């Protein structure tokens with residue numbers, strides 16, 4: 044049976060990576076899709092672990108060659124999901140997690156049947172801003188832009204299958220784990236009885 048594609052979105056700084064990393068420690072059979080980005084690496088970020096850091100011309104070439112499952116301009120930089128590893132993992136029956144913005148999630152929803160869409164929201168915009176400031180990775184003007192975009196992204200919640208509010212981290216981790224477990228138990232009709240693939 045093919046793997047399940049889990050798509051996680053939510054405003055910058057809400058804790059998507061923090062929650063996802065904790066879930067991956069507690070749950071086997073999950074692959075994380077490493078995105079390509081034109082954003083310069085932050086201190087401590089490792090190429091091939093956090094992102095595949097590429098320049099704009101490489102990103103454009105990958106786009107032209109159809110190497111992305113989806114891509115978008117987010118907070119002034121380009122981000123894209125490499126298609127090939129995802130197709131291979133899903134074919135082998137491994138589940139995959141994407142952490143992408145709302146524009147990318149829309150593209151995946153349109154072009155890929157059967158994804159599970161999860162929105163992670165902050166308890167409040169004030170808490171979100173505090174997290175971005177405390178993370179200390181973005182300049183003040185970048186935080187302002189990310190907060191402006193957060194308000195727009197929050198309007199897309201109804202496009203998603205699940206909403207997880209990341210207030211207490213442990214609770215959010217348990218909720219995401221529960222969603223993954225529930226989706227793994229779901230009877231996925233065409234494949235379940237060994238019928239049509």
Ligand SMILES: Nc1ncnc2c1ncn2[C@@H]1O[C@H](COP(=O)(O)OP(=O)(O)OP(=O)(O)O)[C@@H](O)[C@H]1O
Pocket residue numbers: 053054055056057058059060061062174175177178209210211212213
């Ligand atoms: N429940 C929580 N309570 C308080 N702080 C949190 C919580 N979850 C995550 N954080 C903190 O918030 C900051 C942002 O988290 P993280 O980098 O995981 O967000 P993100 O959504 O992946 O951001 P981006 O979209 O920009 O990559 C981090 O400093 C993290 O430690």
Ligand SMILES: Nc1nc2c(ncn2[C@@H]2O[C@H](COP(=O)(O)O)[C@@H](O)[C@H]2O)c(=O)[nH]1
Pocket residue numbers: 052053054055056078079082113114115117118122123124142143144145146147148
């Ligand atoms: N459409 C896509 N969006 C992506 C992808 N990878 C990350 N993202 C989004 O970018 C923001 C900002 O990330 P940061 O690392 O610069 O803080 C993040 O919130 C994601 O929503 C992707 O492959 N496609």
